[in-house]
Amino acid sequence: MNHTIRSIPSVVVALGSAAVLSLVLAAPLRAQEPSQGVRIGLTYSAGTRPGLYVLPLRGANADSIRAIITRDIDFGDRISVIAPDSGVPVTGRLNYPLYGRLGAAAILQLSMNAAGGLHVVVHEVGAGRVIHTKDYPIAGSTFSPDWRMSLHAIADEIERQVTGVPGIAATRVLFVRGGALWQIDSDGHGAKPVAGAASALGPVWHPSGTMVAYTEMRDDGTHVLVRDLVSGSVRRVSRRAGANSSPAFSPDGKTLAYSSGEDGTDLFSVALDGSADETRITVGRGSTNSQPTFAPDGRRVAFTTSRLGRPEIYITDSDGANPELLTTSGFGDQLYRADPSWSPDGRFVAFSTQIEGRFQIATIGLRDRAVKQHTIEKVNEDPSWAPDARHLVFTSNRSDVKQLWVLDTESGRLRQLTHGPASRMAAWSPRLSTAR
Amino acid sequence: MSNRSLLVVAVAAVALSAAACQKQPEVAPVPAVNTDSINAANERARLEAERIARERAEADRIARERAEADRIARDKAEAEARARAAMAAARAAFATAIYFDLDKSELTSEARAALDAKLPLLRANPNVRIRVAGHADDRGSDEYNVALSQRRAAAAKRYLVDQGIPADRIDVAGFGEERPAMQGSGEDVWSKNRRDEFEIIVGGETLRLP
Structure with a gap:
């Protein structure tokens, strides 16, 4: 290992007078x-x-x-x-x-x-x-x-x-095990259920790290809930009957986008403080439009849609203008692409893509639209970015049972995050604590 | 009278009677009939006959009534069994799941036929409300499958509404791949899991037959 140290401009930042570990919420x-x-x-x-x-x-x-x-x-x-x-x-x-x-x-x-x-x-x-x-x-x-x-x-x-770049250890991953909401520390310790969330799908973190949203499945359908992890209070965001699913908080934490509809689903956006009426993002005309994921500037949304027949990933302005196909597809392309996750640095969208009948994890560059496939073994799906925009957590059955795995997209290094009963639908938290 | 004189009398009587026999046939003496005892016997016999007849009639009546009751009960049981079978058939036709092609929410011809079979029960019971629950196999995206399964449920509802069933009698829900009908993998399993299920949520206890 021969690391070239080219110059030594390192500066110890003035970190404030008190040498105190501040357990503060992650800032943007x-x-x-x-x-x-x-x-x-x-x-x-x-x-x-x-x-x-x-x-x-x-x-x-x-x-x-x-x-x-x-x-x-x-x-x-x-x-x-x-x-x-x-x-x-x-x-x-x-x-x-x-x-x-x-x-x-x-x-x-x-x-x-x-x-x-x-x-x-x-x-x-x-x-x-x-x-x-x-x-x-x-x-x-x-x-x-x-x-x-x-x-x-x-x-x-x-x-x-x-x-010069902080690590991602002070984070947790939400996931679904046995139909219930669980969380685990980023190093694989402390897996435990989130109290009161016995029915959950597709969890996501609020940028503050203190709230989560997820889909609750009941006999009469699915609804989107927002849960305060500190107080345990829960409120239902979706009002319509039918399928309500795949919530996503905007990066400023003020709005929640989700998928809703009885015959076909569209994306809607609702202000969390109730200050504005719900707005509609997509006009799907009976197609499925779901799984919104915001760009870090909050101005654009990537999502999964069936408007072309097979599921594909589109990008739209967050007000619904300028929808366009993100993932290029050739003539007769029978691919199935879903589960988009926009990287926190804004440069990539990770997604699941079906290759030879099995899902694999891929990323596409927003600037050059270059697609990179990151997995090949068995089924790998539903990626979620770590706050460093470099690591992905996803679901894989490479150990037979579906478990969460963490991939370093730069080195290709892989580690298993969860063990035990089947785990899926991972969502990586923002940084939950900083020591400065 | 001396023994001697008795003998004389006896001899004379014998001679007399012998002379009489030879000369003209005497009328045989008619025994005296005891009508009282005959009448009593006859009466007893009549009463006995009447009793037997009565008992037989009673037995016949009981047998007839029993047979009638049995027939009624049998008819009723058969009618009930027929009704139960018809109801079971109607419920089964109603509860029959419909199946979809991979990643599709369009109704197949088999699915439309299965939906047609549900119409008589729905039409005969205008107060019944139902729920159509859409499901997906476990191959697609877990979250996308919630929306796909919802579209499958909605496709069945749209068809039933087109056949005249009021839309407000049909709830729909999509459960994605979360509630499989069969565990495992392979097309045999997947094809059983890509389905709509049908459930009566109001009025199921008082169903009328079509």
């Missing part, structure tokens, strides 16, 4: 990019992954803490983690050239502080200096969901200090 993605004129992280060649040597850590639950953070950084796929299983904590001045020869562009030095929090030091090997040092409290009791989320948020911040 762009707000998390470094502000102009300030750069964070090492500089390294495009297409390479900087090596991060993780020094041993001593103290209560030290091994667990180190393992969780190390795994989070590894799952981010932007950093090559070098983490020997054993060794004594290193004190004093580090021998930077030695770590450089081991392939490390940076060194992570963790220690437990007197307050039970985590003291984090990040060294840049090439420059031979510390680029980040900070104390982070750890919330909750050991191994509780809050405790884990604290560590995930710290891992995301370490990743930001090294690469």
Whole structure:
């Protein structure tokens, strides 16, 4: 591993006076990019992954803490983690050239502080200096969901200090298991049902991370519900009889688009605060129009439609103007494309496409309309983007039972997220917590 | 009288009677008839006959009545069985699912025939409300299949409405691939799962036969 460090403009950002782990709601993605004129992280060649040597850590639950953070950084796929299983904590001045020869562009030095929090030091090997040092409290009791989320948020911040881009560990994935709504941490821990949501399909996250929407199936039909994850309160958004399904929040969190209709379905948009009448997005004339997904600027919507016969993915302005076929198809094309998910950076739409009778995960570039197929083994469907616009979670039966898998679309690396009973219909949350 | 004189008398009597026999036939003495006992016997016999006749008549009557009751009961049971069978047939015709081609919501000719078979029951029971539940196999997109199954249910409703059944008597719902009729995979399973199911939701207890 030979990472080229071209220059060393790394700057430790002024992070505020108090070294406090703030469990704040994820702001819209762009707000998390470094502000102009300030750069964070090492500089390294495009297409390479900087090596991060993780020094041993001593103290209560030290091994667990180190393992969780190390795994989070590894799952981010932007950093090559070098983490020997054993060794004594290193004190004093580090021998930077030695770590450089081991392939490390940076060194992570963790220690437990007197307050039970985590003291984090990040060294840049090439420059031979510390680029980040900070104390982070750890919330909750050991191994509780809050405790884990604290560590995930710290891992995301370490990743930001090294690469300039925060990780995606402090996120969760909603999914459907046995007809009920479940959630799981991004590292595969803590799978549990969402209380009170025993009948659910197609969940989606509100950009705040505090609300979800999903389809509830009852004997008299399907309805779209919005559930507050904090208070547990639920309200029904759809008013029409018939099929109501596939909700999607707009990126500003103010409106919800969903599919509704008795004979054919169209997309409708409703203001969550009830300030405006419901508006209609598509005019399908008896065809199926469903699965809306917003561009990050909220101005356009991709969706699945049967208006050409077979299901295809269209794009329209969010007011319904200018609908057009997104996925190009040749003469006599008998493909079946569905499950669109617009990437948080706006550059791609991921979708399921039927190839030789089986669904596979593909992405299409919005600029060049180039399609890339990401899976080939068995059936893979229903992708959902992580907030880094790089990882996808989707459903696959490659382990026989339908389970959720996570794909790094850049490296092709794949890992299984869920185990146990069949799981499907994944929705990746925004960042739920930041440690700054 | 001395023994001697008795003997004389007896001899004389014998001689006398012998002389009489020889000379003219004497009329045989008619026994005296006891009419009272005959009448009593006759009466007893008549009463006995009457009793037997009465009992026989009673038995016949009971038998006739029993036979009649049996016949009525049998007729009734048969009528009920016929009615039950007819109702079961009508309900079965009503409950028969219709099936669809892959990713299609258009009615096949078999589906239209199956829908036609539901019309008599619907027409004979104008207060009955039904629900058409559309379903999909598990191959398509899970969410898209909710909308597809809704279209399948709506296609059946549209056909029934075109045949004169008021639209407000027919609810429709689409359940996607969430409630399969058969578990597993393969076309045999999938083709059974791409379907509309029919259920009476109001008036099912008081159905009248067409």
